[in-house]
Amino acid sequence: MASLYILLPIALLFFAAFCALFLWAVNHHQFDDLEREARRILYDDTDQTAIKQDIPDSGAN
């Protein structure tokens, strides 16, 4: 049973490490949106330079 004296403090360290990691993740918005991120790959990246060419002209139409 002497091993408990080592194992339990190690378990406490793991607990502390988990808490730190979890708090970090929550604070960095990792859990904000669990639905969208999975679908993000489906979207094209918007190219900001392309937008300029795409503006409809008021003269047109």
Add this chain to the structure above:
Amino acid sequence: MLIESGCYHCGEPLPRGADYRLLIDGREQRLCCPACLAVSECIVASGLGDYYLMREQHAERPGDSRDDFAQYDVPAVYQQFSHAIDGGWRSQLSIADMHCAACAWLIEARLGELPGVMAVHVNLQRGAVTIDWQLGQCQLSALFAAINQLGYCAQAWSAQGHWQQLNAQRRALLRRLGVAGVAMMQLLMVAIALYAGDFQGIDSDSRQLLRWYSLALATPVIFYSSQPFFKGAWRSIRGGRLGMDVPVSLALLAAYGASVRATLSGTGHVYFDTVSMFSFFLLLSRYVQGALQMRREAAMRPLLPMTARKCAADGSIEWLALPSLREGDELIVQPGEVVPADGQVVAGSSSVEDSVFSGEFMPRNIAVGDAVLAGCHNIDGSLRLRVSRASQQCRLSQIDKLLDSARGAKPATSELADRISGHFTALVLCCSVAAYAYWALQPGHSAFLTALAVLVVSCPCALSLATPSSYAAAVSALRRRGVLVANAAVLESLASISHVIFDKTGTLTEGRPQLLRVESQSGYSDRELLSLAAALESGSPHPIARAFTEDALRRAGYAIDARTVCRQEIKAGQGVSGDIDGRHYRIGRREFCAVNAARSRCSEEQMTVYLSEGEQLIGRFVLQDSLRCDAQASVAEFRRRGIRTLLLSGDVSAEVARLAADMGFDDYRASCSAGDKLQRIRQLQQGGAVVMMVGDGVNDAPVMAAADVSVAMAGASDLTNSCADVLLLNDQLSLLSTVFVVAAKMRRVLRQNIVWALLYNGCALPAAALGLVPPWLAAIGMSLSSLVVVINALRLDRQPLAVTPPVLLSAGEPRWQHG
């Protein structure tokens, strides 16, 4: 200008994890807390953004002292989240950390005592408070300070700020929940070891080691995870009331205290596993409720983007914050974006999906000249828009304002439930003391665990959630289908409707009369007559006037000249008179024009408008207004429900009689003035009838107000002056039956919820007191009971099945997350 290192508003260093951003003067600035965010949002939105350029030192951080709220006393600032009402202002604030009926009561009671405060309504579900206050008697800063003194954080209401606040709250809860969850897993394992040790024998050193380990794990659960319960309990006790957090906190503290003592002294029992379970399950229930609320909020208001691309005259593009958009600005909207402001398309064509307004997911095509509303999704083409309304007046925000005040209202059943649950908490405390006293005398039973179970199992949360959650779900279910309920209380009275009164023009008919022909009675040409008519009718809200606008006339194939009219006078239900070039003209009904001309022979679906100069009839206009396609079906639907249908119309034409017969009305009356309609409603009500009035909501306001339930077709009208209880946003009469169906469902769900809550508390309390409920079951039972109520209510708001275009995936997502 200052060098920005910390919070843009107050200059204090940004706390870790704080993520509040606002676009000020074209640049995204970071702020330290929701309070600063709210203040600067108000400052920028009220056009006082120059303050940030001119100031020489940072502002005070909005804190406890009254002076810090002085910013809210500036009229331009408080007008952002307030609107004028009879005798004062109605302001809406959002409040973080309200959990139970006691919190709501405390705020209502405290603010109600202040001088100049006329009414206070707290909406627990939304974390909002609506305050009616008198200018001069009281200052808004004093109200903010009073709320802060109670220990709550109040902010000016803004959809964006509220969303961020909800998000911050949810994150805080998630952190607490995660810590409690992992600690609980560990503690349960240790508990099994200790339990087995009790039976099989364990040496006291190992037992003591395991207890100290449990203590180390349970301590963060008590001091970090369980804080919301203690804070809530402390607030309610300070307010002199027993909130639902009180028994929970007592249970947590008692279990923890007893366990610590047992650990230190090496005797007795430890209950660390019970502590962590209570905390975990109660937090879980709160988290799920919060997440459901956020989901509903997100679905109900697709947040507008924070910025728009303004297109300057030279073709350059500039990003602007929404509040600084002005009427007449030109914007570019790319495919896949949300339209940021109400406007008119000046170039480009696309299809837009406007389910926010109509509940209709099929995109509709738009081209140059069409109007687009803020909140629509632009699907497949670039558009150039000319802004027609500043963002605070856009239709979406008008709808939001009505919705906010509707959901701020408190039905009577809800207040009753709150009162009952207050008494119930006291009963629970007495019961747990009695149970402890009784079981302490019985050998072989843990009186302490029984008392803990009583404290936790019988929290009356379910009871106080039953009513508001059902109402909120019904309101949002209707909103999703294109019906805006401005007064939620009518959902209750819809069941007893016995008579329904329809107006004709604009209600049964499309309200878009078109000119069929012009009959000149004198030397005037058609063009001259129409020019006079157009000038006279300009500015009249009546649907007939719409037939005489330049666009409508051009579509009917007529051209007009611009004339100016002075001394224009609109007589409701009669017509319009005015002077043009020094001559007096009248347009409207035959009697109004004071002419004895024979009635024009017109066919039944037509109506005639007369124009006279002095006493002389100079022309007649024959108009046609087509019937709404779903009018007949709706009238039939009412008859099927056993509701008597009446048609009251201001028209004199024989069309009314024919229409009434055709569509199967039980009764009709033509040529009714507003007074006649009012009298008829009163008469019916005296006979015990419950009357619903369906009209266009603009021309018949007093009649609407007299009816028990009023429904308005709100298609294109300005919503700010609407007095109707229910607004049909896309002008479909068939939605009326949806309203009835949803209201009936809501009453059923409400009954189920109340019965369930009473049943649960009625059974759980005696069972726990008899020692039949172990503490872990108590924690789960109490969490489930309130979740059952909330989820049952959400059944009302299930998404209608629809093919959703991919662009919807981003609906309701706040932009700042990616910022």
